[in-house]
Amino acid sequence: MVASPKGSHSAHHRKKQPEQVRRALLDCAAQIAAEDGAAAITIQAVATRAGVTKGGLLHHFDSKQALLAAVFSDLLDKMGQEIDRTLADDPVARGRFTRAYVRTCFSDRLLGERSLWGALSVAIVSEPALRSLWSAWLDDRMARHAETDGDPRLVAVRLAADGVWLADMMEKAGGLKRYPQDFEAVLLAMAEA
Numbered sequence: 001m002v003a004s005p006k007g008s009h010s011a012h013h014r015k016k017q018p019e020q021v022r023r024a025l026l027d028c029a030a031q032i033a034a035e036d037g038a039a040a041i042t043i044q045a046v047a048t049r050a051g052v053t054k055g056g057l058l059h060h061f062d063s064k065q066a067l068l069a070a071v072f073s074d075l076l077d078k079m080g081q082e083i084d085r086t087l088a089d090d091p092v093a094r095g096r097f098t099r100a101y102v103r104t105c106f107s108d109r110l111l112g113e114r115s116l117w118g119a120l121s122v123a124i125v126s127e128p129a130l131r132s133l134w135s136a137w138l139d140d141r142m143a144r145h146a147e148t149d150g151d152p153r154l155v156a157v158r159l160a161a162d163g164v165w166l167a168d169m170m171e172k173a174g175g176l177k178r179y180p181q182d183f184e185a186v187l188l189a190m191a192e193a
Contacts, residue, residue: 022060024050029071038123041068065129072120072130076137079104083141095191097145098154102191105161106184109168121169157191 028049029041043064047057061067086100124130142149149155164179 018060021050021052021056025052025057025060025067026071026074029067030075033071033120038068038120041071043067065127068120068123068127069129069133072123072133075120076133080137080141082107092192093148095149095151095154095157097141097149098157098191099188101158102161102184102187105165106181109164109181121165154191157187160187160190 025046029046032040032045032049041064043054043057046067047054050057057067061070082104083097083100086103087096090096090099120130124134149158164183167179
């Protein structure tokens with residue numbers, strides 16, 4: 001057997017780093033979704049962008065649906081982390097989760113079509129597994145914050161934020177015209193009342 005040249009990065013000779021490969025696959029799939037929509041996520045497109053074979057990708061995710069679910073779970077984890085950071089900075093307990101939720105919902109609106117949330121939101125409508133992940137995430141959050149954020153007025157504020165998110169998803173740039181970014185302040189004020 002002939003040794004590979006020093007510095008060679010062929011799949012047969014490079015050091016295996018499964019967690020780094022998995023992370024790269026998730027990041028590449030997210031980039032594709034943000035650039036071209038969730039429908040553009042294909043096994044081949046993600047593998048090519050990540051610099052791995054289709055077999056390498058399928059070692060980590062056995063289907064496009066599994067990859068999409070993992071990207072969505074990763075996004076929910078990031079959303080949860082952003083909400084947790086915002087919660088930590090809010091000294092008023094009542095409505096704290098609602099205010100953090102509103103801030104997070106509005107945080108990437110200005111990205112427009114490059115918003116990963118926008119790209120994956122469309123997939124929620126057609127993918128039952130993603131709807132299930134979203135419902136489980138929201139149920140968990142509501143259970144954790146039921147005492148401080150269970151008031152029907154706070155539920156209405158979160159639903160209004162969801163409505164803005166839906167308008168953004170459906171109308172792209174039109175959502176910002178209909179519901180300007182400063183609408184966030186209106187919802188936050190309602191969550192403080």
